[in-house]
Amino acid sequence: MHFAVKDNIDAAGLPTTAACAAFAYSPQAHATVVQKLLDAGASLAGKTNLDQFACGLNGTRSPWGAVPNAFDPAYVSGGSSSGSAHVVAKGQVDFALGTDTAGSGRVPAGLNNIVGLKPSKGLISARGVVPAAQSVDCVSIFARSVGLAAQVLAAARGYDPADPYSRTLTLADRPFPKTFRFGVPDALAFFGDRLAEAEFERARAGLRELGGVEVRFAYQPFAEAAALLYESALVAERYAAIRDFFDAHEAAVMEPVRGIIAQGRSYDAADLCIAQTRLRALGQQAAAQWREAGGQGMDVMLVPTAPTHYTIAQMQADPVALNRNLGAYTNFVNLLDYAALSVPSSIRPDGLPFGITLIGPCGSDWQLAELGQRYHHATGLTQGATGEPLPAPVPIPGIRSSSEAPSTVRVAVVGAHLSGMPLNTQLTERGARLLAQTTTAPHYRLYALPGTMPPKPGLQRVAEGQGARIAVEVWEMPIEHYGSFVALVPAPLGIGTLSLDDGGNVQGxxxxxxxxxxxxxxxxxxxxxxxxxxxxxxxxxxx
Known part of the structure; x- marks a missing residue:
């Protein structure tokens, strides 16, 4: 397998430029993700062009020229991972690495008929990657099939203590339900592109054919969160990423990248605190949509990867507004800590590709890949711009087959079963282990039950706005012991499905x-x- 890397990712022996000659340096070691792939047997073919300092979604912001669309060179490739998407679409490499802060690992995929896998934050180490906005940066994967992208993720993932934002994540290992609920924004903009609008209608029908039930959700909190990335003090993180270089060599940075990064100087610490708090508030509103869209919530979100295509000439004539349009459905994903997968959907009547993006909660990476592979193969599309048929579907590495029974069950405890409490031994003697101390979603109330021995609380789910977050512990128990545990639960208590504050569900x-x-x-x-x-x-x- 041959692969390429975006030129803001270190590869020993090759300069890292981030598309800025004055910034260039020669790394002495590979980025962690590059080393992992080399150790897995892949071969590095070279590095690829990008929007300077990974600042852009269009592929025209490089001193070495605009990267053309793989289907029509008059059109933009998408960015900032423009070169990585182009070489994959053209078949020059098997896969490529990009980065994704606001959609840079998805928009180029959607515009070039390839797959763009944007993993959960911290799943792939970003050590050795020039930061754009370090707290939300992700290394992304481009491939011509979902199966290959998932295999690359399996080799590339892993906790790295040298990356301050790396984390250990437990990924969901069961597919989405057979009858899954997919959310579609209640307000969709295609900026006058009727062809894109029609192709998205076809995509919705395609997901329904796979067993999906369409629900509508309020897009407003997601759109507001997206706007914060460039229209609030959050943009200061882009300035902080290269502050020393930028202050000394501002003239070496091309417009409009220079102007975007320079905005970061105008905010103070209080402004940043306000923006971060606003983002948290919008995140709470967004989480409610996952739980409540259509009355029963949604398993996955469906959006256009990019709502339209632009020519290179159009983009260069209006670089800020048109770039913003390309990110209409991408900017919020990393800010709100979601996983995403851009999948080819169709070729428009004008010959340009149209892609969709499946978005899920943090940790849903394998689930997105399983659904995305089924969708991609149902389209009948060929690989990228090569004209070659898709390879046969492959098992997604982290997904158990439907015939495999789960080996463990997660149980949330709220009272006498907590660590150190009288009934905790009912868990530990069954081999259960503590996974997390967390809280429920904010729609529960807790009561002290009279006359119970040992004393116990009662937890009740209530309507939105009438509850609060309640502290719980989540334990993992071998499935063979779960039945005997449930048998010990006395009335009026029982076991049901409990919603956690992170959007997940467990038994409780x-x-x-x-x-x-x-x-x-x-x-x-x-x-x-x-x-x-x-x-x-x-x-x-x-x-």
Whole structure:
């Protein structure tokens, strides 16, 4: 397998320029992700052009020239990972690495009939990558098939303590439900491109044919979050990424990249705090759409990868506004900590590609790949601009087949089963292990149940706006012991599906509503342990 890397990713023996000659340096070591792929047996073919300092979604912002679209050289390739997408679409390499901060690993894929896999943040190390906005940067993967992109992800992923934003993530290993719910924005803009609008209608029908149920969701909080990336103090992170170089060599940076980065100087620390808090608030609103769209929530989001095509001449005549249009459905993804997969969908009547993007919560990478591969192969498209048929579908590395039974089950506990509490041994003696201390989604209330021994709380789900986040522990238990554990749960308690604050669902303790009549509402304490501490009641010793 031969691969190429975007020229903001270090490869020992080759200069890293980020498309700026004055910035160039010669790295002594490979970026972590490059080394991992070489160790896996891949062969590095070279480096690729990009929008300078990975600042752009169109592929025209390089001193070495615009990268043309693989289907029509008059049109933009998309950026900033323009060269990486082009060489994959043309068949010059098997796959390529890009980076994605605001859509740079997806827009070029959608405009060139290839796959763009944007993993969950921190899943692939960014050590040895020139940062654009380091807290949201992701290394992305371009390939001509979803199966190959997923195989590359399996080889490239892994925690790296040398990357401050690397993290250990547990990825969902079951496909989306057979009848999955896909969300479509309630407000869609194609900027006058009727061909793109028609192709998106076809894509929606294609997902329905795969078993999907379409629901609408409010796009407003996602659009507002997207706007913060360049229209708030968050843009200061782009300036911070190259501040020393930029302050000394500002004239060496081309427009409009120079103007975008320079905006970062105009904000102070308070401005940044305000922007970050606003982003958190929008994230809460967005999370509600995942839970409540269509009344039952959505499993995956469907958007156009790019809402239209532009010629190179059009882009150069209006570089800021048209670039912003290309990112209409991409900018929010990393800011809100989602995973995404751009998949070829069709070839328009004018001969240009149209792509869709499947977006899921953090950790849904394998699920997106499984659904994306089924969708891609159902289109009947060929690979990139090569005209070659798609290879046969392959098993997605992290997905268990439907015939495989899960080996463990995750259970959220809220009261007497917490660590150090009297009934915790019912978990530990069954081989359960603590995965996380977290909170529920903000639509639960907690009550102290009278007359229970040992004392226990009751958790009840309530309507939106009437609940709060409640502290829980999530434990993982071998499936063979789960039945005996559930058998120990006394009425009025029971086991049901519990929604967590990160958008995930686990099994957990819930209480019958009738048992809460006259029970003390202790929601304001935020959890059972805090309530006991406030009552100065010593925690009973663990049996």
């Amino acid at each position: 303790f819930l209480c019958e509503a009738l048992a809460l009549n006259g029970a003390l509402d202790i929601t304001a304490h935020g959890g059972w342990r805090a309530y006991l501490a406030a009552q100065a009641v010593p925690t009973p010793p663990q049996a």
